Amino acid sequence: MLPTKRDQQGVPTTEVWGDFPVTYHYTVGISGEKFFEGLKNQKLVANTCNSCNKTYLPPKLFCEDCFDELTDDSYKEIKASGKLVSFTEVFLDHRGDKLSDPYFLALIQLNGTDTTFFHKLINTNNPTIGGNVTAVWNDTRSGSLFDLNGFQAE
Amino acid sequence: MTKKVGLVSAGITRFQRRAKETGKELSYYSAKMALDAAGITRKDVDGVIIGSAPDAFDGVHQKHEYLTDGSGGYNLPTMRGYVGGGTGVFSPIQGWYCIASGVHNIVLITTEEKMSSVLPSTQAAFMTIFDNLIERPLGPNLIWIFALEMRRYMEAHGIPKEHIASVSVKNKENAIDHPSAMLGKKWTLDEVLNSEMLADPVRLLDISPVADGAASFVMMSEEKIKEFGISLDDVAWVDGVGWNVDTTMWTNRDLYYPKYLEKAAHQAYNMAGQKNHSPEVLRKWLSFAEPYDPFNYKELHHLEGLQLFGKGKAPQAAFDGITARDGDFPTCPSGGLLGVGNPIAAAAGMKICEIYWQLTGKAGKRQISGDLTRGLAQAWGDLMQVGTVFIARGGRVE
Numbered sequence A: 001m002l003p004t005k006r007d008q009q010g011v012p013t014t015e016v017w018g019d020f021p022v023t024y025h026y027t028v029g030i031s032g033e034k035f036f037e038g039l040k041n042q043k044l045v046a047n048t049c050n051s052c053n054k055t056y057l058p059p060k061l062f063c064e065d066c067f068d069e070l071t072d073d074s075y076k077e078i079k080a081s082g083k084l085v086s087f088t089e090v091f092l093d094h095r096g097d098k099l100s101d102p103y104f105l106a107l108i109q110l111n112g113t114d115t116t117f118f119h120k121l122i123n124t125n126n127p128t129i130g131g132n133v134t135a136v137w138n139d140t141r142s143g144s145l146f147d148l149n150g151f152q153a154e
Numbered sequence B: 001m002t003k004k005v006g007l008v009s010a011g012i013t014r015f016q017r018r019a020k021e022t023g024k025e026l027s028y029y030s031a032k033m034a035l036d037a038a039g040i041t042r043k044d045v046d047g048v049i050i051g052s053a054p055d056a057f058d059g060v061h062q063k064h065e066y067l068t069d070g071s072g073g074y075n076l077p078t079m080r081g082y083v084g085g086g087t088g089v090f091s092p093i094q095g096w097y098c099i100a101s102g103v104h105n106i107v108l109i110t111t112e113e114k115m116s117s118v119l120p121s122t123q124a125a126f127m128t129i130f131d132n133l134i135e136r137p138l139g140p141n142l143i144w145i146f147a148l149e150m151r152r153y154m155e156a157h158g159i160p161k162e163h164i165a166s167v168s169v170k171n172k173e174n175a176i177d178h179p180s181a182m183l184g185k186k187w188t189l190d191e192v193l194n195s196e197m198l199a200d201p202v203r204l205l206d207i208s209p210v211a212d213g214a215a216s217f218v219m220m221s222e223e224k225i226k227e228f229g230i231s232l233d234d235v236a237w238v239d240g241v242g243w244n245v246d247t248t249m250w251t252n253r254d255l256y257y258p259k260y261l262e263k264a265a266h267q268a269y270n271m272a273g274q275k276n277h278s279p280e281v282l283r284k285w286l287s288f289a290e291p292y293d294p295f296n297y298k299e300l301h302h303l304e305g306l307q308l309f310g311k312g313k314a315p316q317a318a319f320d321g322i323t324a325r326d327g328d329f330p331t332c333p334s335g336g337l338l339g340v341g342n343p344i345a346a347a348a349g350m351k352i353c354e355i356y357w358q359l360t361g362k363a364g365k366r367q368i369s370g371d372l373t374r375g376l377a378q379a380w381g382d383l384m385q386v387g388t389v390f391i392a393r394g395g396r397v398e
């Protein structure tokens, strides 16, 4: 799991270079379209399973437990605030190089949902587990995860 | 009625930061070692299992096909199982059901990982296992999300970091006695606690190193064990297996407790005929365990999921030395991933090798003293939600 730098790898080996030369244009899906459309309009859209009452954020086309289809009327806007479940301050990038600006990532349980949401925690130096946090929206929104700048303490 | 199945040998390469060998060459060395140790040749084998984690590490898509020759699969029924980090313990489960069902009689199983090929790092490849819509934009890697889980676990039970760090000290020291190990060394608790901060609360010595390596084992039906005249002293019977997957989204469950593993453990204990799953009873029934330890807290988290310690109770037990190799209930006598190294599928395969070697008295300097009856190996994978459990018992244990 340790991030490795090439110069840490030691043993001299004979190598050739190559890559996986593909890129992707992912579809966001039925429930994803509602979620990202919501972000663009400064709304967090979740949905609830009628059978077990579980509320998913982001919303899903189906309940993974009941296996019921969650239809159009299952979607609803939820308030963009909740509780901090866990957080980490990140000091290294993917290469194992030190970040000049360490930052916080968090798991947030939005009020009224049964899932946690993974995003940045901003404007904080000393997060409190269980504390209330609220969404900070980006002024320019395009239907992307970064329509949210992150969450901050209330 | 399922057939009785035994492990009859194991083989392993050195775990290294960057091996000179290709993935298939590593596979060949461990597979050949396992065949030789069983006293059989590839011609005796009638089924081959390959276990390997994401294709992106080796940089060859469909790498089971690429690994087939080195794993002994030429002209044989061959398949690959893949449940991320859980793979190395899932592969022998596949071996078990191939024989227990009567489909095969002798199965050669190889677990392999070559993680050094990918650039700029394995974490860059790991990023592609995250949800492409709602997680990848944040650029997550496994260290970061395990940091979130570790903090949740510590908060839920008020666990001091010293207790968690003691697992690194124990496993890295145990690894001094493992010939395949990368990181066998005696560290102090302070050195672990003060090592470089990666993603708070995770520090450098809390985690295991990526590696290249392979591990293999041979399984046989009881009839074949008799036919080849293999002594029961060299056999470890498959006693119980279990596997389970929790919610697809790692964010959709409470990270303080590995429910995925509780379910897999119940399945394995029940199959082995052990109906009482209380920690005290299970720790007497099993002689030792190899819980999955890519991070030090995960060994403790998993011991609780396995029902071997109550919720929040494993950290104190580890700190008190109960899980030392000479303690009341040894865990990771091999040195674990923290000490031997973490070539994903092969690292969990190494745990199966350790169960076999311990139960047959072949663990050398790592041998746990006393009569060992049963050992358990466990791994964890996919995106944090798969548990795989494998229990074996000594060849002469009823």
Ligand SMILES: [Zn+2]
Pocket: A049, A050, A051, A052, A053, A054, A063, A064, A065, A066, A067, A068
């Ligand atoms: Zn439901």
